[in-house]
Amino acid sequence: MMRYLTLCSIEMAKNLVKEFLETLKDIEEVDLFNAVGRTLAEDIISNIDVPPYDRAKMDGYAVKAEDTYEAEEDNPVELKVIGSLKAGELKDLKINSGECVEIATGAVIPKGANAVVMVEYTEKKENGKVKIYRAVPPMENIQFAGSDIMAGELILRKNTPLTPRDIGVLSAIGRKKIKVYKKLKFGIISTGNELTSPEEKLDFGKIYDINSYTLASYIKELGYDFEFFGIAKDDKEDLKEKIKKALKCDIILLSGGTSAGVGDLTETEIKELGGEILVHGIKIKPGKPTIIGKIEEKLIVGLPGYPTSCLTIFDVLFGNEKNVIKARFPQRYISARGRTEYLPVILVKYKDGFSAYPITKGSGAITSLSEADGYIVIDENKEILEDEEVNVHVFGDVKIGLNIIGSHCIGVDIILKEGGLFAKTINVGSLGGLISIKRGEADIAGTHLLDEKTGTYNIPFLERYKVEDAVLVRGYIREQGFIFRKELGFKTIKDILENIYNLEFINRNRGSGTRILFDKFLKDYKLSPSKIKGYTIEAKTHSAVATAIVMKKADIGLGIKTVADQYGLGFIPLADEYYDFLIRKDRFNDEDVQTFIKTLKIVKLPFKKPKDCGEVIWEG
Amino acid sequence: MMRYLTLCSIEMAKNLVKEFLETLKDIEEVDLFNAVGRTLAEDIISNIDVPPYDRAKMDGYAVKAEDTYEAEEDNPVELKVIGSLKAGELKDLKINSGECVEIATGAVIPKGANAVVMVEYTEKKENGKVKIYRAVPPMENIQFAGSDIMAGELILRKNTPLTPRDIGVLSAIGRKKIKVYKKLKFGIISTGNELTSPEEKLDFGKIYDINSYTLASYIKELGYDFEFFGIAKDDKEDLKEKIKKALKCDIILLSGGTSAGVGDLTETEIKELGGEILVHGIKIKPGKPTIIGKIEEKLIVGLPGYPTSCLTIFDVLFGNEKNVIKARFPQRYISARGRTEYLPVILVKYKDGFSAYPITKGSGAITSLSEADGYIVIDENKEILEDEEVNVHVFGDVKIGLNIIGSHCIGVDIILKEGGLFAKTINVGSLGGLISIKRGEADIAGTHLLDEKTGTYNIPFLERYKVEDAVLVRGYIREQGFIFRKELGFKTIKDILENIYNLEFINRNRGSGTRILFDKFLKDYKLSPSKIKGYTIEAKTHSAVATAIVMKKADIGLGIKTVADQYGLGFIPLADEYYDFLIRKDRFNDEDVQTFIKTLKIVKLPFKKPKDCGEVIWEG
Structure with a gap:
């Protein structure tokens, strides 16, 4: 089926990928030790009862409950101990009235017994007898065969992603090997004459390959496999050879090049290799240059060259759709009508939840990539985003610590290290920090702004810029x-x-x-x-x-x-x-912020510390 | 230092482990393709500028900005095209006034040029000239060398766990090999005469080993390594041999046995191998039997035998402390004073957040393990937990889908499969399901309760049990x-x-x-x-x-x-x-619940469907 489209919708592209993935349900058998995180390819029905026999839940004495009915704290019953049973021990013991067996947790309940008295309520005597100080009803402290899982029960359903606890349940029913779906395998090819592998010297006019490493790492994090086939120059034969080799994978990703010619070249090569183009261009921002084709039942996807766009489009097509968290979007943002926009955002802790701030420095910057925790999707019919709740699609595990945006100082690095704090630090200068505090993007901003008129630092600027809901903490x-x-x-x-x-x-x-x-x-x-x-x-x-x-x-x-x-x-x-620290009031009592201030006070720094170091010297 | 303690506090045990882990900061160098998820063991400072040269941000023409100042939509300026530059191309081009160079995104800005006009605002002519329809200011569409990252900048701090995006940044500055901390390696030994490996036939009186598989899988999920040394019988020599072999790991975990003798045996062996006991018993519930010792600078930890307790204590000592989510605890629960309690809970979606329900069927049940999403910590001085907010320590990735608690029916399995729904199903019978709906633990409960008097199903029971805030949906x-x-x-x-x-x-x-x-x-x-x-x-x-x-x-x-x-x-x-479905009102509009109902209506089932299948037939 030929589905050539000049500019297809993202839903169409997503469905195309989904349909393709549906066809890839190869199954393999794995050992239980390698099964965590894999997706189950069979319904698991237990063949055994768990526990497989009636067993003692507690250490104590296996008794006939009837024999204990008279027992009281101040009037114990005496029973004859006819033997003992440890877990895993098999003895042909049978108790009659007046008798009992010393039993360990997990051991088989001996014949004739119908309850276990906990050891705490007994007293062993020298004469082979035991005093029982408490009456027990029948079935007390016995876990019956099959009471946990019975043979024939459906334990785990096909398509379940296996957690460590699922693995435990599988071992409990004696399943050492299980069927799981084969891992999806991505072949990665970088394209572009300007690309150099990061292990090589960088010649003038070249840049290092970024997308192959970001994609490979994300693919690994998602639990898939990858193979890297190197950098293809903008040269027909080189690209063709690499695609041919990569056809052993399920999906081939082309990425990295920003050169104008790459897209066309990819299209030509897909056709020359007997494949078909399914999508050329998706009606979203960014991602217009995305190409999806098929060669020999393998999918081939050409991703945008800019790092953040590349990761975003990959995530849209292959990521985990459920990796979404809710956040407040506290700003006003104007999006282009007629194209769905995938806007990269930075996440900031806000009260019990998060705020999402747009990253607007452009997807060409590698620092956009490092700052982007995820992206939000703005519908093509939506023009203005303003102080509302949004769904943030996060790029895998997002570790959100302090956001320190402002002036750079090695003192900050020392404080973070000593305080054991995880932080995102963005160096935008003192004034940029002040604005980030106003906007709410930053928790803490280092600032050293000299007011020419008064010759004093920082405070005149806070007043001039009408900073509110923040405090200034004296630094060094x-x-x-x-x-x-x-x-x-x-x-x-x-x-x-x-x-x-x-x-x-x-x-x-x-x-x-x-x-x-x-x-x-x-x-x-x-x-x-x-x-x-x-x-x-x-x-x-x-x-x-x-x-x-x-x-x-x-x-x-x-x-x-x-x-x-x-x-x-x-x-x-x-x-x-x-050099002082501007801190948002609504974040001031956060544990990490408090650790930061405490560490500032006590840590040894290569700077002079004034007496009021760590104190609030201004409030707005 | 001898720190023998009869019953130590959990904080003491945690600190002991933390101190030990601090001593284990061995470093290794890894390739960037293997670095995701690892923890950085060096500060990363860029040696290069990014981008390393002034480059074009857009496809277009590199010009002298001054030459374009007169350009307007209806009065274009004509410039002579003296050459073209692709990304990665090196040509010694220099433009003079009236000249320009055709340039691709990412290419080096030629000498003499100080701006780029986007191709959209130009028109190429046959005569080697190009019409420019828009004026550009100097620096327009040029990304300057070092504007993204400058040589000397601290890019990533030591101790950062590396995300795919961090890996991208490392590749951007040409770091193919980086220093990371060596992965912690756990040696796992199962103990207990009653244990059988899940690949073997189960003899009477034996049970399958569970803890080794749960622990190994969780260790893997946390990003650590493990090696399994097999099942040690309650036999001195066997256990000693296995411990000796496992001493090549950083930490040895003993677990699995529920037999009374195991703890003492572990203690004896640690001493016989020249080690010392640091902790014998922790003042928490569960976990009293925990042992911590040291042999040849390696830590050896004896965990409780019951699966949920074993995983809980492991998580307390070695898990990720930040793996915590907030939830509402909507019930009343009475905890024992004088011992911190670690109570396993099941998580249920509730409005935008979660509710946590205690699992009270006992840690001996393997189904407790499969139901437990995590645990809450109840302070030793706290006696009653009642309708309050709690912190749930979750066991790694928790996938929370529908909670279907009630009567078992293969129809439910078919609906879940067809609807592509992830669900936790717990079979407790119709009445158990009704009560779970009342308590809020279940989203959906399958029910088929016959009222003897009226001969009708379900509704009389809902009224008798005063079910509120729920609806009954007709099933089959x-x-x-x-x-x-x-x-x-x-x-x-x-x-x-x-x-x-x-x-x-x-x-x-x-x-x-x-x-x-x-x-x-x-x-x-x-x-x-x-x-x-x-x-x-x-x-x-x-x-x-x-x-x-x-x-x-x-x-x-x-x-x-x-x-x-x-x-x-x-x-x-x-x-x-x-067989009908009782559904909580506050969950009725949840996407998954709606998918369930929709699937119920349309799916082919091996049962008769009445006309009102999928309709609400009762509201309480």
Whole structure:
């Protein structure tokens, strides 16, 4: 059947994949030790009773209940002990009236006995007798054969994903081998002339292959198998050879290339190999370039090249649809009409649940991939998303810790490490952090914003930006200054000023406290930014500034002394600054946030700590 | 240090394990394809810029922005195309004013260019020129080197559990090998004379080993390794040999035996092998028999024998503490003071969250294990738990589908299969199901209760038991009757009545509809239950009755015709009965419940369907 479509709907593509997966129900037999997480391919009916015999539930004495009826705390009954039974022990014992058998938990109830008295209510005597201090009714403390599972009972249904507890039940009925569905196997091929394997040196104009590794890892996490067939250049024969090899898998994934030609090439090759194109382009954002074809009853799927789009489309087609959590979408977002949008989001803890914030920096950025916990689906007829509940399709196991968005400082890294905290840290500068706190994306934002007028840090900015529902916690004092290679031999600010227009600078990102400090410096000395070489080149962290200088990509930049020392670079101080922490009020009492503050107070840092370190110094 | 304690607190035992695990931070290097789910043992700092060069974000033309300033929709600018660049292509191109280069997404921006015009706003001409219909500012559609990740940035912190997206980021910066912590390896030894491996025939007095399989599967699910060293009999030398072999693992788990002697034997062996006992008994319920010792710097842990207790204590000591979900505990439960209790619970969907119901049938039952989604911790000072919010520690991935608790019918199995529904089915009989609906444990309960007085089914019982907030959905009509081996040659009820006191019966469980029918039969014919052989032997399902008859454990029993046919048994009808479904109102609109009802209506069943099948026939 030819189903060529210029732009098919996502539902159609999903159904196509689902239909295909239905045809792939190959079965294999596995040992119980390898069965967890697999999907059962048979109904499991027990052939045995569990327990298989009447057994003692407690340690004690197997008795005739009638013999104990007179027993009381202060008037025990004496019975003759005619033997003992441990679990697994077989003895042909039979008790008559007035007799009993010492019995261990799990042992076979001897003939003639119809109850067990717990050992706690007995007292063994020297003369082969035992005192019974409590009466027991018939059947007491006996687990009867088949009372748990009876032969003939349906225990587990076909298509059940097996948990460790299911495995335990299977062992209990003596099933060491079981039938499960074969694991789906994906063949992965990367495409694109610009791609290099991460084990190789990166030549100019190349980038490392990302999608093969993300996809392979996600496939593994989903419990499927994969095989990697390498990077195909944009070359007919190479691609054809790789597809041929990969046809031993159930599904072939092509991904990685962003080159315009790849899509067409994939289409040509599918046809040349005798296959058919089922879908070329899906009416969603992102994912338009998706291709689905079939060769020799194997599915071949061409995914978008950008990492987040690639993972998203893979998840839509092959992920676990039930991997969804509810979250609040607290912002206003405008989506394009006429195309279903799959919008990547970052999850933030919010009260007992989560908030989902859109990631808008574009799917081309690899940091979008690392920040995206999942995506939300915006219907093609929906234009505006605004402060509502959404379903977030998460990319597998999502570990949600603290979200620390703002200025970068190695002090934060030390606090997280010492406090044993899991956190997502996003370096967007002090001002970006302040805005993230306002929006609710961040739990904590490191900030060091100098107010030129008053010469004080942070608080004037919080007021200017009308920050509400947040507190400022005093952090520590950092020494900011110029960082440069020691061979330049600068001793004072004056030395730098004399050479300033000859030096290659590396600047910090707009909105960062360090950038504001540098701009103030230029203003104070009446220097022109446009004449500063490298003024437009922005690094996002102190370490990135230092690395650029070490690697001779720049001569000088602004940063903290601690980092200069770390990298063995020269340093001339410019200002002491307060590096404080802005924290959302609704997150302040969270366990992790409290651990963060406590650790801040006690941890040894390579910075000066003021007396009020860890105290709330402002509330908005 | 000798820390022998008669009964230590759970916190002490947990800390002991935690301290031990801290000492086990061996590191290994793994390939990126094998790194997902592993824990990072190094800080990852990027050595490269991402992207490593200024690259085009879009397909289009690389231009000097200044050349486009005049361009408008109806007044395009014409530029000379001096070449083209694909992604990964290296050409020494430089553009001057009036020139441009055709460029593909991901390609290197040529010298002289400072912006990219999207192909949508251009028109290629035959004469080697291109019309530009829109002005672009400098830097438009260019992703600058290092703008995503800059060399020197800390990308991932030590101790991060690696997600597929983290793996993608690692590949993006060219890290093919990374340092991770070695997987913890558990050695598993089963102990107990009564244990048989599930691949072997079960002799009388023996049971199958369960704990080794449950533990191994859970260990695997948690991402650790295991090795199984077999079943040790309650025999010193055997146990000692197995422990010696298992000392190559990090931690040795002993489990499985319920025999009284095992604990003492474990203690003796640990000492004989030169080890020390750190804990003997923990002050919790269950788990008192837990032993923790150390031999040659390896930890050795003796777990309780009952399956649910064994898994619970393992989870407390080695599980993921964050695997906790909040649930409502809607019942009243009384716990023993002075001992922390770990109470197994079953989870049921409730509104947007979950309810947790205690499993009280005892940890000796293997079905307790299969029903337990997790456990709650009741503090030693807390006596009464009543309608409050609790934290449920779940046993790994918990798949919560429908909870169908009540009478067993193969019709339910067919509906679930056809509807593609995941469900937990617990066979407790019609009356048990009715009570589970009242308590909120069940979403759906199959019921067929005959009211003797009125001769009608189900509704009189719902009123008698004051069922509220539930509806009864009409199911189907089952033919109930006597099931027996054909060789007995019975043709009519009269034949059975003539032989009734000579036959070995298998009865159904109290509270089941079939049991009520049988009791009514005995009453109608003035027969004495105490004279019926096997009257006290209870099977929980129709299939279990049929199996017992096929296996000659009984001659005759009551059940539905469908099952008699399935097993090739004789059948004499006694009554037509309505098998209906009681459904909680607050769950009625759940997607899975609706699928169940819809499937009930349309699926082909081996029963008669009345016209109102699938309709609500009663509301309470």
